[in-house]
Amino acid sequence: QTLLHGKHLITFQDWTNPEIEMALNVASDLKRRFAMGEAHRLLQDKTLFMMFFEQSTRTRNSMEAGMTQLGGHAHDLTPDKMQLSHGESAKDTAMVLSRMGHGIACRNCFYGIGNPYLNELAKHASIPVMSLQDDLYHPMQVIADLMTIREYFGTNTKGLKVTLSWAYATSHAKPLSVPISQFLMFPRFGMDVTIAAPKEFPFPDFLVKQAGENARKFGGSLRYTEDMDEGFEGAHIVIPKNWGGFGNWSFDEYNANEEACKQEMKANLEKHRDWICDERRMKLAAPEVKYMHALPADRGREVTDAVIDGPASIIYDEAENRLHTAKAVMALTMGGRP
Ligand code: CP
Numbered sequence: 001q002t003l004l005h006g007k008h009l010i011t012f013q014d015w016t017n018p019e020i021e022m023a024l025n026v027a028s029d030l031k032r033r034f035a036m037g038e039a040h041r042l043l044q045d046k047t048l049f050m051m052f053f054e055q056s057t058r059t060r061n062s063m064e065a066g067m068t069q070l071g072g073h074a075h076d077l078t079p080d081k082m083q084l085s086h087g088e089s090a091k092d093t094a095m096v097l098s099r100m101g102h103g104i105a106c107r108n109c110f111y112g113i114g115n116p117y118l119n120e121l122a123k124h125a126s127i128p129v130m131s132l133q134d135d136l137y138h139p140m141q142v143i144a145d146l147m148t149i150r151e152y153f154g155t156n157t158k159g160l161k162v163t164l165s166w167a168y169a170t171s172h173a174k175p176l177s178v179p180i181s182q183f184l185m186f187p188r189f190g191m192d193v194t195i196a197a198p199k200e201f202p203f204p205d206f207l208v209k210q211a212g213e214n215a216r217k218f219g220g221s222l223r224y225t226e227d228m229d230e231g232f233e234g235a236h237i238v239i240p241k242n243w244g245g246f247g248n249w250s251f252d253e254y255n256a257n258e259e260a261c262k263q264e265m266k267a268n269l270e271k272h273r274d275w276i277c278d279e280r281r282m283k284l285a286a287p288e289v290k291y292m293h294a295l296p297a298d299r300g301r302e303v304t305d306a307v308i309d310g311p312a313s314i315i316y317d318e319a320e321n322r323l324h325t326a327k328a329v330m331a332l333t334m335g336g337r338p
Helices: 017-036 058-069 090-100 114-124 139-153 177-189 205-218 228-232 251-256 258-271 279-284 315-334
Strands: 047-052 073-077 103-108 129-134 161-165 192-196 221-225 237-240
Touching: 017 139, 017 177, 017 315, 047 058, 047 090, 058 073, 058 129, 058 139, 058 315, 090 103, 090 114, 103 114, 103 315, 114 129, 129 139, 129 315, 139 177, 139 237, 139 315, 161 177, 161 228, 177 192, 177 205, 177 221, 192 228, 205 221, 228 279, 251 258
Parallel strands: 047 073, 047 103, 103 129, 161 192, 161 237, 192 221
Antiparallel strands: none
16 A cells, blocks of 8 residues: 555665655656646645754755745754753653654664664654664665666666675764665665675675565565675666765764774775775776765765766765655655545
8 A cells, every 4th residue: 555644764674665656756746846836835834853863964954945845844953952862762752742743753873772762763653753864774865866766767677787885884883874775675676786895894684684585575686795896897876885084973972082083984994995986997887877875975085076076976866856755755654645
C-alpha cells in the first residue's frame, strides 16, 4: 500500500519499493510545481519540529524551506534551546511535541546513540518521526540521490554500475551513514553496486547482510574491492564520500578536543592521501560517468576541483533534489490521506 500518512522514516528499510516510488513521483511533481511557481500548500498551517544535534546546510534548509513552501512552519531547534540539554528523555520530548504539531525530525549522529535515540522518539511519538541523519542512516540524502540518478539515467536503473568509495573513519565518525543508505537502497532498484574502501573501515555485518538480501530480492548486485582504481572501472556513477579534512565531530566535541581532532584528521589524511577522485580515475569509468557527492566535499583532498566542477559532476542537482524529496516525504507522511 502506498498511503504514507503517519509513517516514520528512520531508514528506508522500513519502506516498501512502491512507497519509495510514490515519494519519488510526488517529489518530481513538486519539483515541477516549484519551477512553475505554482502553489502547493499541502501542509497548510502544519508544524514540524526539527532537532539538530549537529550542524547542517542542506538538510536544515531543505526541510525548513520545504515546510514554508508547503504552507507550514518548521521550528529549528537545537538541544541548547530545549530541555534536552538538562537530560529530558526522548520519550517525554516525543510525547509533548506530538501534542503540539504534526511531525518531528531529528539529526543525531553520535556513534551508538543517534539511531537508538531516533527509534525511541518514533516509539513514543504519535506523529511521524523523520531522521535527518543518524549514526547509521541518512534517508533524506539517499532518496535525493535516487531521484537524481533517475533524472540522468531514466527510471529503469537495472544494471547501472554505481561505485561507492571512501577511506575515512574516526572514532568520532558518523559511521558512513550516507554510503550505508546508498548501499542498502541502490540494489533495491536493480543497480550493481561496487564498494571501494580500505579494509579498516567496513560496514557493520548486519547491514552487509541486509544489503545482500536486497540485492538478491530485487536483482541488483554487490561487489567489494580495496582498490579505488578497480572500483572506478566501467562505473556509470561514482560517489566518493569525504574521508578527511573535516572530521565528523560535533561542534562541542571539536571545540573541547581541537588539537586531538586535528591530529586524528591529519593521520587519516596521510594514510589515505592517494584516495582522491581525480581526472585520471574518472577516465577509468564509463564515458557517460556522473560524479555525485552528498556534500560538504573536501576539495583538493578527496576530489579535485577539475572533477567536482567538471562536466561529469551533478552535485548541485543532487543538492537541489534534497528540497523536492524532503517535501515529498513530509507531504506524504505529515499530510496525505489518513
Ligand atoms: N548532505 C548533507 O546532509 O548535508 P548537510 O550536513 O549540510 O545537511
